[in-house]
Amino acid sequence: MEEKMASKYRVGIIGCGGIANAHARGYEGVEQAEIVALADPVPAALDKFANTYDVAKENCYLDPREMLDNENLDIISVATWHKLHAPMTIAACARSPKAVLCEKPMGVSLGECDEMLIAANRNGVKVVIGHQRRFNSAWTDARNLIAEGAIGEPRQIICHGGQGLLNDCSHLLDMMRYVLSDPAPQWVIGNVERKTERYERDIQIEDRSAGIVGFSNGCIGMLLQEIGRPNYQGGIVYGADGIADVTEGRVRLLNNKSTDWEERPSDGTNQHVAQAQELVEWLDGGPEHRGEAKHGRAAIEIIMAIYESARMHEVVQLPLRTHANPLDLMIENGDLPIERPGRYDIRAFLLHGESMKPE
Ligand SMILES: NC(=O)c1ccc[n+]([C@@H]2O[C@H](COP(=O)([O-])OP(=O)(O)OC[C@H]3O[C@@H](n4cnc5c(N)ncnc54)[C@H](O)[C@@H]3O)[C@@H](O)[C@H]2O)c1
Structure with missing residues (x-):
């Protein structure tokens, strides 16, 4: 059991609101991923999310950067409102995780999108934008x-x-x-x-x-x-x-x-599970994710x-x-x-x- 857990990608979620639930259910549907940490400045939102997805209280943070510094994450979901997509993706990339799954819209200007791509490229991070209907x-x-x-x-x-x-x-x-x-x-x-x-x-x-x-x-x-x-x-x-x-x-x-x-x-595929599944497959050497950041841009x-x-x-x-x-x-x-x-x-x-x- 321990060996299996060790092979899972460690997922952290920034912003524990509506769409974060869809991300969480997506990761829950993927064998190779486990949600290990959460960040949200609203304590009630953080507590509710931690209880729902069984995340230890000591791995819940009011400050997302503290989570990024402490948790050695492989995959980070950015599920905040639009204005924070760029700063949070850039902050996440600066800690060199394997991937960031950022919600749409990618940014609130083209300049922001380009800064996100710079941050991804210079830290070797794969970035996906959450246009989940591609699935x-x-x-x-x-x-x-x-x-x-x-x-x-x-x-x-x-x-x-x-x-x-x-x-x-x-x-x-x-x-x-x-x-x-x-x-x-x-x-x-x-x-x-x-x-x-x-x-x-x-x-x-x-x-x-x-x-x-x-x-x-x-x-x-x-x-x-x-x-x-x-x-x-x-x-x-x-x-x-x-x-x-x-x-x-x-x-x-x-x-x-x-x-x-x-x-x-439609066949009723769960788009968020499919989006998360393709992400871990990409990390495991599979083809480029169909939501790769260039499409969000x-x-x-x-x-x-x-x-x-x-x-x-x-x-x-x-x-x-x-x-x-x-x-x-x-x-x-x-x-x-x-x-x-x-x-x-x-x-x-x-x-x-x-x-x-x-x-
Ligand atoms: N892909 C989709 O179909 C889809 C659907 C809904 C929302 N979205 C996108 O998801 C994003 C979030 O929307 P939502 O409806 O989930 O919003 P929400 O208000 O339900 O959730 C946002 C959460 O972010 C938290 N937050 C605020 N400041 C923060 C910070 N500095 N650090 C960490 N967390 C912070 C809030 O407390 C809140 O819990 C939006 O950009 C929206 O466009 C996408």
């Missing part, structure tokens, strides 16, 4: 069907997202690339509306936005953020010879060989290019050269005057006690 079997089915030519040359993909570009829409932009076999984004045009002081998990977000992105395979992606239709994780891909309508639950396929829609349900590059297009009133050619967050620049510059004042955070309900924003 949704319906999305993978759509990717394989499109690659095999089931809808002919993909021409357009349309998605409807919400909660600002960095939240839901980072998944959707990652989905666009995933189902198209990860083409490079080449150009972006977009616009935003922000007439209220809207925040999401303590970052400034727009009220509405739209973005169009041209990919290297000739397909054009269109993302509507809180415009027109209900938000959902999925999209519709129009090809020269057919259509793939993708949700989390299924792919519906129609093409020049079919007389009616073919319904192809690509989603952020498109998002920042949508903001940059709104700021510069131009079609933005990629690679993006602006490293700051252009939405923040527009707000600071007075380009998006508030008409209905008063800061509000659409995720303030996640905080504890009297807090309305993080300390």
Whole structure:
């Protein structure tokens, strides 16, 4: 038994809230990993998590850096709000673990993503971003069907997202690339509306936005953020010879060989277990993880290019050269005057006690 335990990857989790539970259940489903340490500045969150996942109280920390210094971790999950993804990933990488699994969005600017990659590269750390729907079997089915030519040359993909570009829409932009076999984004045009002081998990977000992105395979992606239709994780891909309508639950396929829609349900794979499993396999010498950080960065590059297009009133050619967050620049510059004042955070309900924003 002891020998088996010694061979397990030692996992530590920074931020013991909602998505951290999904990470924890993911690791619990993987034979080669064991959650050994936790960090969260909110004692009640830490205690509850430690009890649920049976982590010893002496391995629970209010300060994540103390955990990183003391616990000799192999894998670190970063499951805090977005603003802490870069600093916590960089802090984790500086201690040279084997891997970091950081939640999406990878960062809140392209500059942050690049700093995370520098930290990973200079310390030899494998970094994965938590776009776990890459493990949704319906999305993978759509990717394989499109690659095999089931809808002919993909021409357009349309998605409807919400909660600002960095939240839901980072998944959707990652989905666009995933189902198209990860083409490079080449150009972006977009616009935003922000007439209220809207925040999401303590970052400034727009009220509405739209973005169009041209990919290297000739397909054009269109993302509507809180415009027109209900938000959902999925999209519709129009090809020269057919259509793939993708949700989390299924792919519906129609093409020049079919007389009616073919319904192809998802197999219900636990995406977080699959994400963790592929990570340990990568550490054991297996193929690169499908959520490798470059994909998380690509989603952020498109998002920042949508903001940059709104700021510069131009079609933005990629690679993006602006490293700051252009939405923040527009707000600071007075380009998006508030008409209905008063800061509000659409995720303030996640905080504890009297807090309305993080300390
Ligand atoms: N992949 C997905 O589908 C998915 C789903 C939900 C959330 N997320 C992402 O996960 C991240 C966390 O979201 P959530 O809903 O779990 O938030 P949450 O508020 O439920 O959890 C965040 C936790 O981080 C803790 N925290 C705050 N400051 C900290 C610090 N300095 N060090 C360590 N911990 C700290 C908080 O106390 C809290 O327990 C977000 O970036 C979000 O985008 C991803």
